[in-house]
Amino acid sequence: MTYCIAALLDTGLVFLSDSRTNAGIDRISTFRKMHVFEKPGERALVLMTSGNLAISQSTLKLLQDQISGPDGQPNIYNVSNQFDAAALVGEALREVHRRDATALREHGIEFNASFILGGQIVGEPPRLFSIYAAGNFIEATLDTPYFQIGESKYGRPIIDRVITRSSSLAEAVKCALISMDSTIRSNLSVGPPLDLACIRRDALKILLHRSITAEDEYFRMIRSGWSDSLRHAFHALPNPDLLSRDS
Amino acid sequence: MTYCIAALLDTGLVFLSDSRTNAGIDRISTFRKMHVFEKPGERALVLMTSGNLAISQSTLKLLQDQISGPDGQPNIYNVSNQFDAAALVGEALREVHRRDATALREHGIEFNASFILGGQIVGEPPRLFSIYAAGNFIEATLDTPYFQIGESKYGRPIIDRVITRSSSLAEAVKCALISMDSTIRSNLSVGPPLDLACIRRDALKILLHRSITAEDEYFRMIRSGWSDSLRHAFHALPNPDLLSRDS
Numbered sequence: 001m002t003y004c005i006a007a008l009l010d011t012g013l014v015f016l017s018d019s020r021t022n023a024g025i026d027r028i029s030t031f032r033k034m035h036v037f038e039k040p041g042e043r044a045l046v047l048m049t050s051g052n053l054a055i056s057q058s059t060l061k062l063l064q065d066q067i068s069g070p071d072g073q074p075n076i077y078n079v080s081n082q083f084d085a086a087a088l089v090g091e092a093l094r095e096v097h098r099r100d101a102t103a104l105r106e107h108g109i110e111f112n113a114s115f116i117l118g119g120q121i122v123g124e125p126p127r128l129f130s131i132y133a134a135g136n137f138i139e140a141t142l143d144t145p146y147f148q149i150g151e152s153k154y155g156r157p158i159i160d161r162v163i164t165r166s167s168s169l170a171e172a173v174k175c176a177l178i179s180m181d182s183t184i185r186s187n188l189s190v191g192p193p194l195d196l197a198c199i200r201r202d203a204l205k206i207l208l209h210r211s212i213t214a215e216d217e218y219f220r221m222i223r224s225g226w227s228d229s230l231r232h233a234f235h236a237l238p239n240p241d242l243l244s245r246d247s
Numbered sequence: 248m249t250y251c252i253a254a255l256l257d258t259g260l261v262f263l264s265d266s267r268t269n270a271g272i273d274r275i276s277t278f279r280k281m282h283v284f285e286k287p288g289e290r291a292l293v294l295m296t297s298g299n300l301a302i303s304q305s306t307l308k309l310l311q312d313q314i315s316g317p318d319g320q321p322n323i324y325n326v327s328n329q330f331d332a333a334a335l336v337g338e339a340l341r342e343v344h345r346r347d348a349t350a351l352r353e354h355g356i357e358f359n360a361s362f363i364l365g366g367q368i369v370g371e372p373p374r375l376f377s378i379y380a381a382g383n384f385i386e387a388t389l390d391t392p393y394f395q396i397g398e399s400k401y402g403r404p405i406i407d408r409v410i411t412r413s414s415s416l417a418e419a420v421k422c423a424l425i426s427m428d429s430t431i432r433s434n435l436s437v438g439p440p441l442d443l444a445c446i447r448r449d450a451l452k453i454l455l456h457r458s459i460t461a462e463d464e465y466f467r468m469i470r471s472g473w474s475d476s477l478r479h480a481f482h483a484l485p486n487p488d489l490l491s492r493d494s
Contacts, residue, residue: 007326156401160432175481178481
């Protein structure tokens with residue numbers, strides 16, 4: 001399983017992914033799900049993948065083949081806008097579908113993959129896309145400051161409550177880590193190390209791209225601090241008097 | 248969709264269910280998912296249902312037919328222990344499966360239903376069971392103080408963090424309401440009124456069985472209080488210095 005979240009803010013973008021891949025709980029491996037495409041001063045894009053790892057890797061291979069292919073062929077480093085970049089990813093997914101879907105179906109395996117692509121290309125504002133297995137995609141709007149893929153439900157309540165377009169990059173990083181922590185606690189197949197990336201609006205470069213292990217000091221503080229805060233908040237709320245009234 | 252949660256504590260049991268049923272978002276109805284079987288001094292049982300409403304209602308009809316059937320026929324009011332009560336529910340589900348599953352399959356509809364049954368029968372401790380669509384079931388153990396059915400993920404992180412066997416009934420009610428609130432906020436197809444039931448250990452009667460509307464004073468306080476607490480806790484945790492360090 002996988003959990004990835006990306007937030008689109010007034011001041012830029014934040015991306016966080018876990019790195020655990022499993023095929024049954026006795027086969028857990030670490031594979032990076034975050035891929036960065038950067039040409040400083042011109043574009044900074046981050047792609048996160050979830051679903052069947054063979055499908056994600058094949059899709060990435062096609063995107064990389066385009067980059068090293070003949071000059072003039074559209075690729076993620078030369079398209080002029082992010083809609084076209086998302087369309088390239090979607091078309092690569094469709095190519096993998098044409099090649100693999102029948103064989104997968106014969107083995108009872110669903111064609112399962114979804115991607116998040118976000119960042120900024122010079123001449124455009126920062127943008128964020130969620131790309132489905134069918135190769136179609138949607139873009140984050142003013143009302144939708146974030147996208148999640150993979151095991152998204154455990155970690156969603158805190159995001160719904162605190163993330164808005166006006167959140168700072170630092171707040172969004174903190175919220176994404178709390179959301180990831182809730183997911184890790186409830187689903188064994190999501191786990192560290194995490195990959196974190198941030199892009200500041202109009203910087204046209206990756207501000208930060210780093211791996212966060214389970215031993216990371218800030219992540220450990222967030223994990224224990226958030227647990228303590230929740231328990232404290234829980235006990236601070238009054239208990240119901242329903243019981244005394246009706247018993 | 249549905250969300251139901253039940254907790255088995257040292258001091259008794261708590262049950263909470265929503266009441267929304269949907270078949271597409273333009274067809275949302277209110278149906279109770281909580282059913283109480285009580286003979287004071289002898290048994291107090293609560294059954295909660297999720298999944299296809301036609302399946303749940305047919306299963307309940309079979310259980311009710313047994314109750315009003317010939318004397319001596321096993322039914323949920325005369326079985327001597329809760330394992331047998333859970334087996335009655337499972338067998339009723341299998342009967343509905345025999346009758347309906349083929350027709351459902353022809354319409355591409357999955358045979359989807361899962362139940363929670365808990366309470367106490369004289370001579371036994373309080374017990375809690377989770378019953379699957381196949382009619383098989385599991386029982387809560389010392390390590391597993393709660394079961395959920397339906398849309399369970401949004402509301403799980405808070406339960407994992409605060410509910411233990413030694414939680415009080417009042418704490419469990421508070422936690423179940425917070426868990427329900429997180430689910431309602433994230434999934435439109437889960438909603439009030441809620442049904443709440445509590446059983447105190449060895450009382451052999453229903454301590455409390457009441458409906459909680461969106462206007463309920465305590466539930467409204469919990470909803471706003473919990474939101475405020477989460478936002479306060481979020482802002483009280485320090486922001487990462489990752490950004491200043493790497494920028």
